Amino acid sequence: MRRKDREITDLEEIKAVVEKCDVCRIAINGEDGYPHIVPLNFGCEWQGERLTLYFHSAQEGRKMDLLARDSRVAFEMDCEHEIFSVEERGYCTMNFASVMGRGRIEFIDSEEEKIAALTLLTDRYHEGHFEFGRGALKATRVYRLVAESISAKRHHKTA
Numbered sequence: 001m002r003r004k005d006r007e008i009t010d011l012e013e014i015k016a017v018v019e020k021c022d023v024c025r026i027a028i029n030g031e032d033g034y035p036h037i038v039p040l041n042f043g044c045e046w047q048g049e050r051l052t053l054y055f056h057s058a059q060e061g062r063k064m065d066l067l068a069r070d071s072r073v074a075f076e077m078d079c080e081h082e083i084f085s086v087e088e089r090g091y092c093t094m095n096f097a098s099v100m101g102r103g104r105i106e107f108i109d110s111e112e113e114k115i116a117a118l119t120l121l122t123d124r125y126h127e128g129h130f131e132f133g134r135g136a137l138k139a140t141r142v143y144r145l146v147a148e149s150i151s152a153k154r155h156h157k158t159a
Contacts, residue, residue: 008097008152011049017097017152018044021077022125024053026105026145028063029070038063042077043120051101051147054117059141067143071104075145084157093157101150107143114142 008014024042027035043054053075057063067073078098085092108114114137122130 006153006155008154014099014150014152015046017079017099017154018051018077020079020097021099022079024055024075024077026055027074027076028066029072030066031069035074036062036066041121041125043117043122043124045120051150053145053147054121055143055145056118056121057141057143059139064141067105067107071106072102073105073145074100074102075147076100080154080156093155095156097152097154097156099150099152101147103145103148105143105145107141111137114140117142117144 008017022041023039025037025039027037030036040055040057045052045054076098077100078096080095080097082095083092084095108117115134118132118137118140119129122132
């Protein structure tokens with residue numbers, strides 16, 4: 001990371017940034033040499049310093065085809081967006097916090113694991129527990145990304 005003064009190294013602070021984010025973007029290796037970037041809702045869990053992200057999608061489609069070919073992905077999430085400017089000086093910047101990393105997608109096939117992953121995902125976006133309909137399980141592809149590396153940074157300029 002070029003700007004070490006913006007790097008977040010404290011694990012609890014990184015976890016707090018992840019908790020504030022509501023979308024995670026994954027970059028998948030495309031068949032044409034270009035990355036395919038997809039914004040996704042996500043669930044997550046930490047086991048020590050290891051972050052696991054959970055996603056869901058339709059069973060078929062371009063994203064599923066690309067992931068079946070190459071499970072390596074990068075991810076990014078960001079929050080705390082706020083413009084900061086000093087008009088008298090012509091200075092303008094954007095405040096933010098972000099977490100990025102990479103890993104491999106693993107498809108989840110066991111019904112028990114799918115339910116656990118989807119529970120993490122749906123509970124993240126609801127106050128309290130959300131009981132989702134089990135009928136959608138067969139039509140839903142559930143997968144996880146175990147982060148192999150993570151970096152985080154924050155830029156907060158104030159007056």
